[in-house]
Amino acid sequence: MRRITGRATPRAALLASLGAIVLTATSASAAVVSISADQYTNTDSQHATQVEPDSFAWGSTIVTAVQTGRFNNGGSSNINWSTSTNGGATWTTGGLPGLTNNAPVGGGTFDRVSDPVVAYDAKHNVWMISTLPLAGRGSATAVAKGVYTSRSTDGGLSWGSPIYVTGSYPSAAASPDKNWIVCDNHTTSPFYGNCYTEWDDNGDGNRIYMSTSTDGGLTWGPALRTANAGTGLGGQPLVQPNGTVIVPIDNANETALLSFRSTNGGASWSATSSITAIQRHTVAGGLRSGPLPSAEIDASGKVYVAWQDCRFRRRCTANDIVFVTSTDGVSWSSIQRVPIDSTTSGVDHFIPGLAVDPASSGATARLALAYYYYPAASCSASTCQLRVGYTSSANGGSTWTAPQQLTGSMSLSWLPNTTQGRMAGDYISTSFVNGTPIPVFTVAGAPSGTVFNQSMSISNGLTAAAAGVAVTESSPRNPTNKDANASTAHTQRH
Secondary structure, rough: OEOOOOOOOHHHHHHOOOEEEEEEEOOOOOOOEEOOOHHHOOOOOOOOOOEEEEEEEOOOOEEEEEEEEEEOOOOOEEEEEEOOOOOEEEEEEEOOOOOOOOOOOOOOOOOOEEEEEEEEEEOOOEEEEEEEEEEEOOOOOOOOOOEEEEEEEEOOOOOOOEOOOOOOOOOOOOOEEEEEEEEEEOOOOOOOOOEEEEEEHHOOEEEEEEEOOOOOOOOOOOOOOOOOEEEOOOOOOEEEOOEEEEEEEEOOOOOOOEEEEEEEOOOOEEEEEOEEEEOOOOOHHHHOOOHHHHHHHHOOOOOOEEEOOOOHHHOOOOOEEEEEEOOOOOOOOEEEEEEOOOOOOOEEEEEEEEOOOOOOOOHHEEEEEEEEEEOOOOOOOOOEEEEEEEEOOOOOOEEEOOOEEEEOEEEEEHOOOOOOOOOOOOOOOOEEEEEEEEEEEEEEEEEEOOEEEEEEEOOOOOOOOOEEEEEEEEEOOOOOOOOOOOOOOOOOOO
């Protein structure tokens, strides 16, 4: 184990990557700190790249996970994790063992892996990272081999071999996609300690499935469909204090936002119902981006769901970040626009990572939002300038602070290429750690020849403040959409 002091660069981490390393963050205001890097050397994926980070926090601990060594046609060399047990001051990082066969971590049978998501089970004191392993090297078609969960019982500092979640699976053409995981950490809940994994099956017409664990992720129950055998993509389950699980999710074509729920600990799941149609502007420059939801919940059980949407822009020329709320997963608020800038600004906002402080609720709920953006929506692959921004609310989203630019401009050519465009991630993340918001995203610098320079990073020194600009509400939601339960197969988002 090596300790690196100050801001850790991808190159420094790469040189120290044969085992877990410790990174020490500087204390500058809103400093961007790299907390991981691509240490893999297989020749059939793109190095040094990291895309699509997720995070979860409990107490002073925050655990993150990220695709590392991105393949052009799906997945990555492995999933790297980074853990801080002191609120983001220092980080220990490494790769998940037993997933892929790529050195230096290796130990697995799969050729690549995608879609990392982090959860914590307070009852069993277990950290979990849900992943989607894939088979197929090089230009071969990547085939999903199931949803797996890696477990840590020492606070996220070491990880065991992955556990198969989708073993009891009714689909003969199983091809899972876009998994997500959450645990019930409410001691008031009759299902305290249950963990829930969601995914859709591209090989089964994008059918939605849920599986439940009651023993800290050691074993998983049968794969269950919703009551209407609903279809969708990108679900993010959330648990209310009474144990009700609410799952916001896009429809299969990403043209509508849906939800479904369980009130009996995952024994059964309701039919999907439509929240609203989605109106999206296609992000310029060929950047991989879609209106997948970013969902969070406050201490009272109020659900917040954010996504990119162009309904407030004349002729849909750019995306805003918008959100809806619900206290029961059945009735939903009007659509509200986060007022990052004016609707005539020409700025395009996308790939939100929303957090809600789990110790706050109601009119004083503290929200933090990181997002990517272009300062000019009408750009091209050679002129688009990708940045990361941040805004916050201390009153449940009624008003928002002026935006902060967290990173410099990134050229799209600095990002790894995929069959669906240049990639920063289908999602990013923000988590509150003891009341302090920590966004997690990927930052790219100029490549060195054919070697990229992209790494998972955080921003320290941010707050969720009270002052700001009032939100703008739309006309009433449009919950009806002819594609609300579309079964047409979407392109897999591995």
